[in-house]
Amino acid sequence: MNDRLKKRFQELLNEANRIYDRYQRSESPNSHIEESDWRLGEEKWFASVDSLIAKVFGEQSPHREKFAEIPSGYSKDDSVFRSRLAIFQAAKEDYDCGLTDLRALISADVFSDELEQAEELLAANYKTPAAVVAGTVLETTIRSLCDKHGIQNDRKTKLDTMNSELAKVGEYNKAKADQVRAWAKIRNSAAHGHPEEFTETDVKLMIAGVRDFVANQLN
CATH class of the missing domain: 1.20.120 (Four Helix Bundle (Hemerythrin (Met), subunit A))
Structure with missing residues (x-):
């Protein structure tokens, strides 16, 4: 980009x-x-x-x-x-x-897919906004799954709470819930201005993992 x-x-x-x-x-x-x-x-x-x-x-x-x-x-x-x-x-x-x-780079319409945005941002050495974009995709997916199961997910509902509830109803297992929690931690660190708490490799793996998560859970 x-x-x-x-x-x-x-x-x-x-x-x-x-x-x-x-x-x-x-x-x-x-x-x-x-x-x-x-x-x-x-x-x-x-x-x-x-x-x-x-x-x-x-x-x-x-x-x-x-x-x-x-x-x-x-x-x-x-x-x-x-x-x-x-x-x-x-x-x-x-x-x-x-x-x-x-x-502006995050929202630029040159990318049709949000995870592609994250990949492009990471490739351009913008690991923090890349993590934020990937985290947004993750949260949107989690909220969609909560809607599917009738789980409360208003603006005040924390991602960790929704994640735990989805594991309880069997949407995915504990290992996957732990992985979601780890991705959410990276997203939170990025959103609150703590880039020292994660690496570019962490974000790269997060983007790939979220892509698979979306494909598997929403299909």
Whole structure:
């Protein structure tokens, strides 16, 4: 995922340089650049940058809000474009430094499957959000199984309680319940900001285990 986003940032920077070059050439007496070509290229760039910033930093991020404040309309001078470009360059610099909103990465729609999200995050060295995503899948599955057996599972019901109740009704055995408890512990450590309590290997095994658990229990 990191490589794809990095590539996209660079592509849009290259396109920005081409747009700026058009502005410079338009000042020449020999310029024959059609205004409609400018309008189309610049508007397409604006929309692409807005989408990328929202995906990487979040819909409500400062970069996105500042970028959205600038009118999307075309202007004959380069003042509006330069304002847009400055924000884009700041966002790119923050991305290059790793200053992204991990919540946005988790919810990005580039992945159709949540466990694939977790795998991609882990591969990108984001073990904490990867564990949170896998843990969310686990809890959602547990709640579905509780619904199946008529077991209480409102927001106040703890995962450990639901897990124990499912073992009692025979949904799975004690060994599986212990495994669920171990996965839940990793998820809780990740959610409460204690990454030192688990390793990347722990998360890798958790993702694989949760995938099997979902397949076996919901089939």
